Amino acid sequence: MQKFTTFTGIVVPLDMAHVDTDQIVPKQFLKRVQREGFGQVLFHHHRFDQAGQVVDTFVLNHPRYAKASILLARENFGSGSSREHAPWALMDYGFKVLIAPSFADIFKNNCFQIGLLSIELAGELVDEWFKRVASQSGYRITVDLAGQTLTGSDGFACFFAVDPHRKHCLLNGLDDIGLTLEHEDRIAAYERAHAAPWQAGAPEARS
């Protein structure tokens, strides 16, 4: 996982609730076997019309937000399919931080796995950030994970909550699988204690 400590970036406001992962990366692009390159198809049906032309009215296509790297969103962002392609696409496009009142469970886990910071704030605070982002072109937020603060380019600031374990992993860029493999003895002990035939797996694969 990539380390995350502090980050400052331009914020783009996406004023839509329940943005599902089909909207973030449409399924026709899920056939690729690589992790890279999904930024091109991020929000494809929003950014491009059926003829492939750029949709000027979609907020990500607005020149003001061309260099945005923090996404401000609404409730239940990332619902639906478990595709990790959605956070891959957001990151590949250039996003480092997502801020919303709530995220869907699997999506939030997936973001954490790749070091994309998802920050949940109370709805009123999110409303306030939406207002401030709208008030000023090039509005930036500085995210300090260690201090758990967000500070806007106009000085507005707030704290955010984060799971202590996730914070630790993100700050140190820890490999989740590496952490688990430190418990190899516990895993092996569990397997020895649960080896009854009706608990075991495929006979043809066991040899």
Next chain:
Amino acid sequence: MPTLLDKIWKSHLVRPGDGRPDLLYVDRHLVHEVTTPQAFAALAREGRKVRRPDLTFAVCDHVLSTENRDRPLADPVAEEQLKALEANTAAHRITYFGQDDPRQGVIHVTMPELGLILPGQVVIAGDSHTATHGALGALAFGVGTSEVEHVLATQTLPQDRPRSLGLSVEGELPAGCGAKDLILYVIGRLGTAGGTGCAIEYLGPAVRGLSLEGRLSVCNMSIECGAKAGLIAPDEVTYAWLRGRPYAPSGADWRQALEFWKSLPSDPGARYDRQESVDISGLEPQVTWGTNPGQVAPVSASAPDPAALSDPAQAKEAAQALEFMDLKPGQALSQAPIDYVFIGSCTNGRLEDLAAAAAVLRGRRVAPGVTALVVPGSMQVKAQAEAAGLDRVFIEAGCQWRLPGCSMCLAMNPDVLPAGARCASTSNRNFKHRQGQGGRTHLCSPATAAASAIKGRLSDPREYL
């Protein structure tokens, strides 16, 4: 007084969290072509092996054509993905139900059908509809590709315990309504994010009264209200359904397993983190009118008028949904003309679903101009349906009888809903563009889909029963 969730969680703890997430053992890791190639690639890059190939089971379903099994696939990118699964499963000696295997099918249809999913297991797949398997009393949930890699490498997953939501479904399911109507109604009541952070245990007489296949349909859609998992405690229905399946235990092992399974149901007086109840007496066949599964109403109802909604955010969402769906505020849903009908998917591709659709279509014809696809959920479902003559009913009614696959549920294969077309679909998601760019989806039961095919507009199946 532990719940079913508590018992499964506790029995799978490899290591209690102590400030980290708990480390859970995974009994079954289900694999398909779409969400795993990057996980296998990362595993190779790190020089790691698959720890338990014998607990890992793979199948192809999303990208297959449902018209033929020709190779290479018409889409070279899909072909590459399918080849990657074939190569990865061979390299790691993982049991693979390939495209020509009689055990091939939609992952969440074929795996339980084979007896691979048992009560009390922890089941993982890189697919959000993994919640399906909770119908057998297993804790089953979807994960992303990084977590797939984690399970491949360690057979465990660090997880925070979800909150338990005891959802009591009161009343009796009225005639003409099925499991799909029940779960659509529940999602409508809870909302599309109403179950976030929770594992729902479905309780109550209406749930007990469902067949195992119906229970699979219910648990399948738990994710559509944001829940991590859906569970139904095992009972005699579960045991009778499991007995004799190829991978289910037998003989002395069966008796030992059964003893364990009977200890799993939540204790009387078990405390849930949250409790809700819904009453389904008087339920009518349900159909979605919007662009998330919580935007649902009886088929006899009208599309809502956003102006009449008090919550401005909800009003805005409803207005956007109606615009996409090309419905007018207050328009009767039964006036919406449909172009396509899709019967199939991991939600409704089982024999019981096909039988329900066939009961409506028998001796009748699909309306002119309507394309109706019937896609069995697995090779076994296909064989059983054909043995029962259901394929003839569908073909004589003017439907297309296809090969098993995910098909038009998500348009990752040649079955794509054209732009502007309206579809009555037995699948699980009515998200914008889900079935094809610009396509409009109305989720409903197999019986409602069949009735809609006959009338050429969204229709109540009860007049045909």
